[in-house]
Amino acid sequence: MRGEAIATWGAVVAWTWLIWGLGGDDFSLASTSRILGPLLQWLFPGISPESLEIVHIAVRKGFHALEYAALALLALRALLLTWALPAARGAALALAFTLAVAASDEARQAWSGAREGAWADVVLDLAGAGAAVAAVRVLPGWAKRLLIGRGD
Numbered sequence: 001m002r003g004e005a006i007a008t009w010g011a012v013v014a015w016t017w018l019i020w021g022l023g024g025d026d027f028s029l030a031s032t033s034r035i036l037g038p039l040l041q042w043l044f045p046g047i048s049p050e051s052l053e054i055v056h057i058a059v060r061k062g063f064h065a066l067e068y069a070a071l072a073l074l075a076l077r078a079l080l081l082t083w084a085l086p087a088a089r090g091a092a093l094a095l096a097f098t099l100a101v102a103a104s105d106e107a108r109q110a111w112s113g114a115r116e117g118a119w120a121d122v123v124l125d126l127a128g129a130g131a132a133v134a135a136v137r138v139l140p141g142w143a144k145r146l147l148i149g150r151g152d
Contacts, residue, residue, distance in 0.1 A: 008078040015071050016101055020108075022067065036060075064121055065128030072098045072129035076136065091133045098129040 036056050041047060044055070076094035079085060085093070102125035106118060 005078070005082045008074070008081050012071070012074045012078050015067075015074050019067055019071060019101060020105060061121075061124060064124050065131075067128075068098055068102060068125035069128040069132035071101060072132050073136070076133060087137070091136075094133060095126065095129055099126055102126060102129075 036059060037052065040052055040055055040059075044052075047055070072094050075097045076090055079090040079093050080087065083090075099122070102122045106122050109116060109118075
């Protein structure tokens with residue numbers, strides 16, 4: 001169990017570092033437009049510049065929710081495998097952890113030259129995390145065991 005706990009917390013730490021890396025100046029809107037812009041233009045030939053910008057922002061916001069959904073699930077798994085917590089308490093702690101990471105990342109971006117921190121992004125991040133944690137509650141028992149190691 002000790003090795004499994006270390007591995008699950010290692011995944012939480014690694015994913016948190018990934019989020020922090022993606023929240024840096026190298027992944028600002030201007031930077032990702034060099035990659036996503038041509039891809040979106042290829043997917044949607046003839047798209048107007050205004051529509052391209054809207055789709056680009058929507059893709060970025062969608063990834064916000066997904067990356068924090070994954071963080072919440074990793075944290076939930078680590079919490080439940082490490083301590084004998086009721087699932088609801090583990091979910092609350094996972095969401096609190098996710099909120100702390102999201103808020104600190106946006107606060108850091110507020111001081112960046114290429115980024116601007118947005119509290120709306122914290123809300124979006126927490127919504128993604130909350131949706132993921134809520135989904136675990138409605139999954140069948142085998143899926144819960146696969147995901148979090150327990151069926152409760």
